[in-house]
Amino acid sequence: xxxxxxxxxxFNAGTVNEKAALRxxxxxxEDGDFVTVIGGNGAGKSTLLNAIAGTWLxxxxxxxxxxxxxxxxxxxxxxxxxxxxxxxxxxxxAATMQIEENLALAxxxxxxxxxxxxxxxxxxxxxxxxxxxxxxxxxxxxxxxxGLLSGGQRQALTLLMATLKRPQLLLLDEHTAALDxxxxxxxxxxxxxxxxxxxxxTLMITHNMxxxxxxxxxxxxxxxxxxxxxxxxxxxxxxTVEQLLSLFSxxxxxxxxxxxxxxx
Amino acid sequence: xxxxxxxxxxxxxxxxQGLAWGIMAIGVYITYKILDIADLTVDGSLTTGGAVCAxxxxxxxxxxxxxxxxxxxxxxxxxxxxxxxxxxxxxxILAGILTQLALYSLNLRIMAINDVLTLGEAASKTxxxxxxxxxxxxxxxxxxxxxxxxxxxxxILLTVFAxxxxxxxxxxxxxxxxxxxxxxxxxxxMARAQGINTxxxxxxxxxxxxxxxxxxxxxxxxxxxxxxxxMGRGAIVIGLAAVIIGEVLLGKVFTNFALRLLxxxxxxxxxxxxxxxxxxxGLESTDLKLLTALVVAVFLAIPNWKNRYFSKKGxxxxx
Numbered sequence: 001x002x003x004x005x006x007x008x009x010x011f012n013a014g015t016v017n018e019k020a021a022l023r024x025x026x027x028x029x030e031d032g033d034f035v036t037v038i039g040g041n042g043a044g045k046s047t048l049l050n051a052i053a054g055t056w057l058x059x060x061x062x063x064x065x066x067x068x069x070x071x072x073x074x075x076x077x078x079x080x081x082x083x084x085x086x087x088x089x090x091x092x093x094a095a096t097m098q099i100e101e102n103l104a105l106a107x108x109x110x111x112x113x114x115x116x117x118x119x120x121x122x123x124x125x126x127x128x129x130x131x132x133x134x135x136x137x138x139x140x141x142x143x144x145x146x147g148l149l150s151g152g153q154r155q156a157l158t159l160l161m162a163t164l165k166r167p168q169l170l171l172l173d174e175h176t177a178a179l180d181x182x183x184x185x186x187x188x189x190x191x192x193x194x195x196x197x198x199x200x201x202t203l204m205i206t207h208n209m210x211x212x213x214x215x216x217x218x219x220x221x222x223x224x225x226x227x228x229x230x231x232x233x234x235x236x237x238x239x240t241v242e243q244l245l246s247l248f249s250x251x252x253x254x255x256x257x258x259x260x261x262x263x264x
Numbered sequence: 265x266x267x268x269x270x271x272x273x274x275x276x277x278x279x280x281q282g283l284a285w286g287i288m289a290i291g292v293y294i295t296y297k298i299l300d301i302a303d304l305t306v307d308g309s310l311t312t313g314g315a316v317c318a319x320x321x322x323x324x325x326x327x328x329x330x331x332x333x334x335x336x337x338x339x340x341x342x343x344x345x346x347x348x349x350x351x352x353x354x355x356x357i358l359a360g361i362l363t364q365l366a367l368y369s370l371n372l373r374i375m376a377i378n379d380v381l382t383l384g385e386a387a388s389k390t391x392x393x394x395x396x397x398x399x400x401x402x403x404x405x406x407x408x409x410x411x412x413x414x415x416x417x418x419x420i421l422l423t424v425f426a427x428x429x430x431x432x433x434x435x436x437x438x439x440x441x442x443x444x445x446x447x448x449x450x451x452x453x454m455a456r457a458q459g460i461n462t463x464x465x466x467x468x469x470x471x472x473x474x475x476x477x478x479x480x481x482x483x484x485x486x487x488x489x490x491x492x493x494x495m496g497r498g499a500i501v502i503g504l505a506a507v508i509i510g511e512v513l514l515g516k517v518f519t520n521f522a523l524r525l526l527x528x529x530x531x532x533x534x535x536x537x538x539x540x541x542x543x544x545x546g547l548e549s550t551d552l553k554l555l556t557a558l559v560v561a562v563f564l565a566i567p568n569w570k571n572r573y574f575s576k577k578g579x580x581x582x583x
Contacts, residue, residue, distance in 0.1 A: 053457070074461075075456045075457070076455075076456045076459050076460055076461045076462065077459070077461075079456065079457055079458060079459030079460075080459055082457075084457045086453075090451075091451070091453055091454060092454055092457070093451065093454060094446070094447050094450035094451045094454055094455075095450060095451065096446075096450045097443075097446060097447065097450055101443060101446075104443065105443060105444065105447050105455075105458050105460075106458055108440060108458070108459075109457075109458045109459045110459040111459070113439075113440040113441040113443070113444045113460065114439070114440050114441060115436075115439045115440070115441055116439060116440055117438065117439060117440070118438050118439050118440050118442065118443035119443075161458075162457075
């Protein structure tokens with residue numbers, strides 16, 4: 001489904017702020033894989049997701065989604081394959097537009113925008129039903145401006161938008177990090193439900209090791225722009241936080257890594 | 265008493281100018297409020313609209329056709345700014361200034377086209393003003409008939425134009441394409457994640473906006489009976505003034521999109537009524553730019569001051 005081959009990205013090359021964010025990352029996801037990504041601050045997790053989404057182009061390597069080479073495609077063209085939820089609840093939705101308008105925009109992801117109506121009556125009914133499933137009381141507030149919603153409601157809405165039109169690849173960038181624990185659990189629950197129902201190929205960054213172990217069928221850990229741990233199948237099911245920490249220490253060759261990873 | 269009478273007497277004129285500038289204000293609304301871009305092209309494209317329309321009318325074109333060509337010329341100006349901004353990566357504000365500056369030279373040439381064609385080598389290749397006369401030229405709107413109770417009163421057609429523009433834009437911004445334009449201004453990264461080519465939508469917005477601004481310029485040239493090289497100077501500030509006045513006075517009541525566009529037109533009318541009043545009070549017409557700049561600066565500052573000094577402590581907009 002996703003095939004990332006030896007990608008590299010250096011920011012601010014040739015300046016004092018030079019930062020090699022990705023140093024040769026290769027990753028292959030099969031159809032229906034749900035992969036969790038962990039790693040400390042600056043390990044390159046978000047950079048990897050942004051590289052796949054096309055926020056900018058990589059310096060080296062190639063990326064293909066569902067057999068299509070997207071390495072040189074701009075962000076908006078890759079959007080037809082990808083659904084995304086960002087860490088910042090403000091980033092995934094248009095605050096000054098209504099809930100139904102946001103959903104209607106998402107329903108047309110990857111399609112040419114024509115002079116047909118931006119939202120139809122049948123769509124409204126469909127959105128009402130879908131919002132009911134989220135169980136956040138949004139189904140009666142279709143015309144509310146998204147800016148009036150709480151962070152958790154916005155993240156849940158963004159999740160619904162990202163999956164409204166089935167994406168070939170779902171990218172979740174610490175999408176519960178900015179939420180309070182209760183809301184975070186609720187949004188994570190909804191994520192699990194949607195991913196399982198539609199059998200979505202998913203890449204989810206999290207800073208919570210427990211979440212990384214509980215969710216998904218495969219776990220990768222990044223360190224200094226590389227993937228240093230890759231666990232899947234039965235081995236992942238039996239994984240504990242302690243084992244994960246020792247795996248990380250071994251891979252990074254550092255004793256203080258524990259703190260770094262936990263804090264990141 | 266006399267002063268009051270003469271003030272009332274000049275109201276039809278203030279309303280006409282307000283309506284014509286109102287169409288320009290709608291153009292500014294599209295870039296400033298919807299796309300979140302301060303587009304300075306408009307100072308040039310307003311004059312371009314006036315120049316193209318005036319020169320074509322003096323060449324014997326139908327005023328409707330001349331109006332259409334003026335709109336196209338404005339759209340082209342918007343396209344240039346859009347491409348400078350998106351394809352060349354120049355900041356929007358600077359891209360607008362570059363186009364505006366280039367248009368100054370072009371507008372002088374445009375107004376001389378008829379002379380060059382008829383007089384050949386002997387003619388001056390540039391021209392700073394071009395007069396239109398309702399006796400000799402067929403004009404759609406003219407200030408001469410602004411107090412007449414007749415169908416050629418410019419207030420009628422100007423009102424029709426404003427209503428048609430609002431209706432068309434109301435329809436457009438409800439379409440898939442129009443929605444993608446609004447999304448671009450509201451949250452660019454969200455728009456791109458939904459597969460919207462935000463460069464394309466920005467260019468489209470600038471094209472539509474400058475088309476409207478040139479439309480307004482063409483109407484103003486006909487209405488006032490001349491197109492001049494500096495008729496667009498400070499147009500962006502007048503447009504902003506209209507948008508802001510409309511928003512401050514009617515923003516709470518007018519929440520529907522069509523009504524918001526209407527409030528920009530009403531803002532422009534109020535602006536011209538106030539201008540007429542202060543002129544009656546003895547200010548020179550050349551003082552108006554100073555006054556306009558002050559009004560816009562104050563109204564732009566008020567919301568910031570409100571946030572800074574009068575907001576409840578600890579309460580943030582997105583808590």
